[in-house]
Amino acid sequence: MEDKTIIDETIKILRLGGIILYPTDTIWGLGCDATNEEAVAKLMALKKRNDSRGFIILVDLPARIPSYVVDIPEMAWDLIELSDKPLTIVFDKGKNLAPSVYGEKGTIAIRVTRSKFCQQLISRFGRPIVSTSANYSGNPFPKNFNEISQELISSVNFVVPETFDSESTGKPSSIIALGKGNQVRIFRE
Numbered sequence: 001m002e003d004k005t006i007i008d009e010t011i012k013i014l015r016l017g018g019i020i021l022y023p024t025d026t027i028w029g030l031g032c033d034a035t036n037e038e039a040v041a042k043l044m045a046l047k048k049r050n051d052s053r054g055f056i057i058l059v060d061l062p063a064r065i066p067s068y069v070v071d072i073p074e075m076a077w078d079l080i081e082l083s084d085k086p087l088t089i090v091f092d093k094g095k096n097l098a099p100s101v102y103g104e105k106g107t108i109a110i111r112v113t114r115s116k117f118c119q120q121l122i123s124r125f126g127r128p129i130v131s132t133s134a135n136y137s138g139n140p141f142p143k144n145f146n147e148i149s150q151e152l153i154s155s156v157n158f159v160v161p162e163t164f165d166s167e168s169t170g171k172p173s174s175i176i177a178l179g180k181g182n183q184v185r186i187f188r189e
Contacts, residue, residue, distance in 0.1 A: 018157030025115040037098040049137035054103035060122040090177035143170040
């Protein structure tokens with residue numbers, strides 16, 4: 001299928017509050033509209049996840065971050081620009097997203113995706129999407145499509161064709177938290 005057709009179909013599912021299985025710039029992910037609380041609740045139920053860690057959201061451009069973060073430390077822009085691998089930044093307080101996306105303290109984890117497919121999808125959709133590993137909570141993340149559980153695959157509303165996976169690294173992103181006074185905490189290198 002043509003890229004535009006796949007993106008159109010994926011957007012249709014996201015707008016209906018559905019769950020997608022898709023390749024990112026890191027690993028295969030489960031996703032939904034990050035502004036739709038019902039969709040996020042469905043995703044949590046699908047993953048069998050009941051904790052309060054929140055989710056990573058993907059945006060297509062750094063310029064979108066101010067729409068979803070209350071206070072952005074200046075250092076964030078340098079980290080995004082200079083990072084040589086996918087980087088997720090946890091900010092102190094998020095806004096304009098589904099409540100279940102935030103961590104228990106209102107934090108928000110955002111990655112500017114490097115995947116051309118994800119960039120096009122998010123740009124055309126006009127909203128960020130949730131990005132969580134394509135596995136059941138507590139199980140190892142899949143390094144590629146073939147490692148994803150068939151049960152999980154059959155539980156989503158749309159599966160982006162495996163042919164779109166040309167940019168996944170097979171490794172999760174680095175995760176750092178930025179706090180007031182330029183505090184930096186590394187969660188995952």
